[in-house]
Amino acid sequence: MTAITVIGTGNMGQAIAGIAAQAGANVQILARDLEKAGTTAASIKATAGVVGDAISGEIVVLALPYPALAEIASTYGDQLANKVVVDITNPVDFATFDGLVVPADSSAAAELAALVPAAKIVKAFNTNFASTLVAGEFAGEPTVVQLAGDDEAAKKLLADVIVAAGLKVADAGALKRARELEALGYLQMVLAVREQIGWTGGFAVRA
Template sequence: MTGITIIGTGNMGSAIAGVAAKGGTPVQVVARDLDKAQALAAQVGGTAGVIGDALTGDVVVLAVPYPALADLARELGAQLEGKVVVDITNPVDFATFDSLAVPADGSAAAELAELLPASSVVKAFNTNFAATLATGELGGRPTTVVIAGDDDAKAALAAIVTAAGLAVADGGSLKRARELEAFGFLQLVLAVREQIGWTGGFAVHA
């Protein structure tokens, strides 16, 4: 069975680890703080490690803020070769909260793919709030995770998500990460402006 490694123990990392465990996927939690990694691993019945330990998952989720993405990719580049690497970031310019901190024709995921040419980078989870991943539902329907990337890489992540009872929407190639990041940014703005709750968000209905 395909395993998953979650790097990061924040709200999103915890929620994604919970989704994977719910679907029966073996989970490894990795962080710089071993105590935090062990605490989350215990919650989901997984294993724990620190940055630098062997990454056991075929799918690796980088559940870190955008500013930490590049340094982490460079640090772990060799270990991520041949793996599906999931970028969940929304590269918001938090100084102004009025734009994305990437070029207009680019994305955080595209930057990550350039840093990890031997990995299969996909964009996912950035349009989901942690609460809707944890509950598995939004508006009375299963939470939908939109995934952009290469077909085989998307399929590996989609299998983990759907095994937990969540839905998946295919967002196309990794080029669509730009649109997903803009969408995620809009959703964050609405939440900060209290137009929607952090337990809400946009739903995808077939």
């Protein structure tokens, strides 16, 4: 049985933890606030702890804002070696909401890979709103999670969990495709902020 650690208890963290539990994984929830971690964990029969506690999952989902990635990399360091580390962030400039804050030839996922080079980084979930993950379907079809990464086995391990929960996966290829996924995630957020779509909407991917 796959073991998954989700760091973060926001809407995305709760949604992804729910997917992991639905897939039959052993789930650990870590947050800065133990009470919040406990509340999320209780709803899916997971274990709870605080950031800084030992990681139990072979897959570690960083369900956190982009600025927190460096802190987590520093906190856990070698503990992330050889683990599948999932970056869900969209590195948006929230002060202006006018673009991404990473260089044009880079991505949040690439920066994370540089911080924890022994980890197997996978970009995923950043093009999904939490509501579509919770619902498990969008536009009449199973919700599709787009992902990218350089380690094929790492992507398959994560994909197997997603599929076991009844969702679908679209593999965009190497980790360098994270840049395009982050741009797509940002555009989707812009449309929602401008009220062109709802936060229950987004881009549908169909095979």
